[in-house]
Amino acid sequence: MTSLAQSRGAGVTPRRRGARIGVGWIGVVPFGVYALLFLAIPAVLAVASGFFTQNGTFTLANFDTFADPTTQKDIIGSIGLSAVTAIAGAIAGAIICYALLPMRADGLVRTVVDAASSVFAQFGGVMLAFAFIATMGNTGLLGLIINGLFGDNTYTSPLYTVPGLVPVYLFFQIPLMVLTFMPAMEALKPAWGEAVATLGGTRLTYWWRVGIPVLAPAFFGCAILLFANSFSSFATAAALISQGGLISLDIFRASTSETVIGHANEAGSLALAMVVVMIVLMTAYGALQRRAAKWANR
Amino acid sequence: MTAQRTTPAPKLEPAQDRVMTPLQAGPAAEPFVAGRAGRAARYGAAPSRATARVILVITSVLFLLPIVAMGIFTFRANGGGYTVGHYLDLFNPALEYNYDVLFQGIQNSLILCLITAAIILLLMVPTIVLIEMRYPRLRRIMEFICLVPITIPTIVLVVGLAPTYSVVARFVGSDAWTLAFAIGVIALPYAYRPVAVNIAGVDMRTLTEAARSLGAGYLSIMWRIILPNLRRGIIAAAFITITVVLGEFTIATFLGRTTFQTGLLQVESGDPYVAVIFALLALLFGFVILLIIGRVGSIRPKNKD
Numbered sequence: 280m281t282s283l284a285q286s287r288g289a290g291v292t293p294r295r296r297g298a299r300i301g302v303g304w305i306g307v308v309p310f311g312v313y314a315l316l317f318l319a320i321p322a323v324l325a326v327a328s329g330f331f332t333q334n335g336t337f338t339l340a341n342f343d344t345f346a347d348p349t350t351q352k353d354i355i356g357s358i359g360l361s362a363v364t365a366i367a368g369a370i371a372g373a374i375i376c377y378a379l380l381p382m383r384a385d386g387l388v389r390t391v392v393d394a395a396s397s398v399f400a401q402f403g404g405v406m407l408a409f410a411f412i413a414t415m416g417n418t419g420l421l422g423l424i425i426n427g428l429f430g431d432n433t434y435t436s437p438l439y440t441v442p443g444l445v446p447v448y449l450f451f452q453i454p455l456m457v458l459t460f461m462p463a464m465e466a467l468k469p470a471w472g473e474a475v476a477t478l479g480g481t482r483l484t485y486w487w488r489v490g491i492p493v494l495a496p497a498f499f500g501c502a503i504l505l506f507a508n509s510f511s512s513f514a515t516a517a518a519l520i521s522q523g524g525l526i527s528l529d530i531f532r533a534s535t536s537e538t539v540i541g542h543a544n545e546a547g548s549l550a551l552a553m554v555v556v557m558i559v560l561m562t563a564y565g566a567l568q569r570r571a572a573k574w575a576n577r
Numbered sequence: 578m579t580a581q582r583t584t585p586a587p588k589l590e591p592a593q594d595r596v597m598t599p600l601q602a603g604p605a606a607e608p609f610v611a612g613r614a615g616r617a618a619r620y621g622a623a624p625s626r627a628t629a630r631v632i633l634v635i636t637s638v639l640f641l642l643p644i645v646a647m648g649i650f651t652f653r654a655n656g657g658g659y660t661v662g663h664y665l666d667l668f669n670p671a672l673e674y675n676y677d678v679l680f681q682g683i684q685n686s687l688i689l690c691l692i693t694a695a696i697i698l699l700l701m702v703p704t705i706v707l708i709e710m711r712y713p714r715l716r717r718i719m720e721f722i723c724l725v726p727i728t729i730p731t732i733v734l735v736v737g738l739a740p741t742y743s744v745v746a747r748f749v750g751s752d753a754w755t756l757a758f759a760i761g762v763i764a765l766p767y768a769y770r771p772v773a774v775n776i777a778g779v780d781m782r783t784l785t786e787a788a789r790s791l792g793a794g795y796l797s798i799m800w801r802i803i804l805p806n807l808r809r810g811i812i813a814a815a816f817i818t819i820t821v822v823l824g825e826f827t828i829a830t831f832l833g834r835t836t837f838q839t840g841l842l843q844v845e846s847g848d849p850y851v852a853v854i855f856a857l858l859a860l861l862f863g864f865v866i867l868l869i870i871g872r873v874g875s876i877r878p879k880n881k882d
Contacts, residue, residue, distance in 0.1 A: 304712075306703065307715065310704035313758070314722045317738075317741070317758045317761070318765075320737065321759075324737030325733050328740075375633070377622075380624065380629070388633070394867035394871050395640070397820075398860060398863045398867055401824060402820050402823070402859075405838045406856035406857075406860050410643035410644060412849070413646040413853055414643040414647075464622070467621070467622045472621020473620060476620035482621075485621065490622055507728075513731065530732050531830070535831070546736045550733040553730055557728055561728050
């Protein structure tokens with residue numbers, strides 16, 4: 280909405296070439312209309328629908344869902360899963376970034392790691408779930424090996440529960456950490472290492488007094504990004520778990536079960552809760568990122 | 578030592594700019610080689626090559642394991658033992674109706690790739706270029722619009738897309754291709770970044786002014802100056818859009834349309850082997866595409882300081 284208003288405003292400002300006034304701003308309009316129709320309106324509708332009944336009258340009844348023990352359990356489940364995979368993913372990802380430091384930025388290793396990380400971090404979803412069904416599912420490789428060693432039916436797959444999602448989620452959390460934390464790692468200046476060495480410090484001194492303090496804001500910022508990523512992800516969980524247990528699965532169930540009267544708009548109130556969490560997370564992320572940028576620009 | 582200290586360090590873009598996009602299609606930063614000074618004189622952040630190799634090998638093994646498991650899975654016979662039968666099933670006309678939904682999904686997804694790429698290339702890219710050249714004051718707003726979909730979970734957006742689409746259906750019908758409008762929004766952050774990075778590395782204003790003073794018209798400037806200079810960013814944006822479309826699942830499920838991902842999930846319940854074959858192929862395809870983006874992106878623009 281702002282984009283439209285602003286683009287009109289800009290079109291009126293006098294420019295050096297009079298002939299081009301008035302034509303140029305029309306070029307900005309199609310994209311503005313597109314963003315309005317498919318980004319702004321759906322975002323507003325999603326959050327606002329929580330305040331209305333299906334007939335369109337204002338209500339707060341949709342928020343009763345937060346008193347439902349199942350919803351509470353699922354929100355805690357989402358937060359727990361996100362926290363565990365964010366912390367573990369951030370630590371593992373940071374170690375991988377550390378190992379990538381001696382590799383040339385435009386070399387083969389870095390290019391392959393970048394591409395693989397993008398595949399796992401973004402492209403994965405359902406296909407990642409399949410990979411884990413083949414690995415840890417009831418008839419997967421792990422079950423085959425364990426049953427072969429200890430006799431038939433000793434293996435029961437942990438994959439189809441919320442805790443079972445932890446290894447699967449780590450498969451997109453760790454790569455996302457590698458992609459987002461690597462720039463911060465690369466911003467460590469060689470001069471700082473030289474300075475520590477000249478002053479007689481060891482590498483331990485370097486990490487304790489320079490490396491860790493400089494990287495801390497970026498590290499926690501990326502960990503928050505990972506939390507948000509896990510909290511809002513849907514595809515992998517939907518492919519593995521059918522009975523719910525996460526807030527994203529609840530949104531799907533609420534919005535598709537239009538046969539159950541009066542529940543469809545609960546998706547709106549759940550979406551609102553999710554947006555509130557995301558706003559808090561992204562504000563914290565932005566603040567930490569600004570702090571991290573302090574060193575990157577010197 | 579002193580000489581080294583005065584050498585300007587590789588200039589990095591502000592961290593928040595780089596970090597917002599998980600996909601790094603922009604030019605990579607300078608390699609960090611302080612740790613290579615030799616065994617005794619190592620200092621700074623980088624580990625020794627041996628340590629680095631150990632960590633990277635362990636990681637590679639752990640990450641390849643599920644992929645290898647997928648590969649093995651596709652050769653497993655139903656009653657035990659191994660077979661290539663599942664690959665042959667794909668070409669068995671008698672079983673074809675089992676996979677109809679998947680083939681329909683692939684077809685829909687390919688059409689979606691074309692339309693979504695068109696939205697990105699014909700709507701987003703020209704708008705970015707126009708704003709860069711004529712309305713720099715709109716740059717911040719454009720950046721905000723393009724990056725905001727990353728902070729709104731798709732699962733939230735889709736709750737609002739359902740009523741939007743009931744209106745859309747009235748004008749253009751409810752065929753699968755209409756999903757391109759919604760997926761285009763999801764692709765914006767990923768497609769915006771490589772184009773923006775590319776533009777930042779090229780002095781558009783000077784180039785266009787030079788062209789104009791030599792008598793070039795608007796079309797000529799577009800075709801002969803701007804597009805060639807933005808080629809890398811545009812290619813990366815197009816490829817990233819393709820991976821976003823092929824990987825998209827949430828929107829298609831919510832709106833009940835058949836795409837590659839929803840087709841995969843539907844086929845999986847009946848014939849998991851064929852679903853895994855296609856998932857494996859898609860993962861490899863995605864990897865190759867992103868590898869190409871990485872190679873395209875890592876060639877540094879000449880006039881970047």
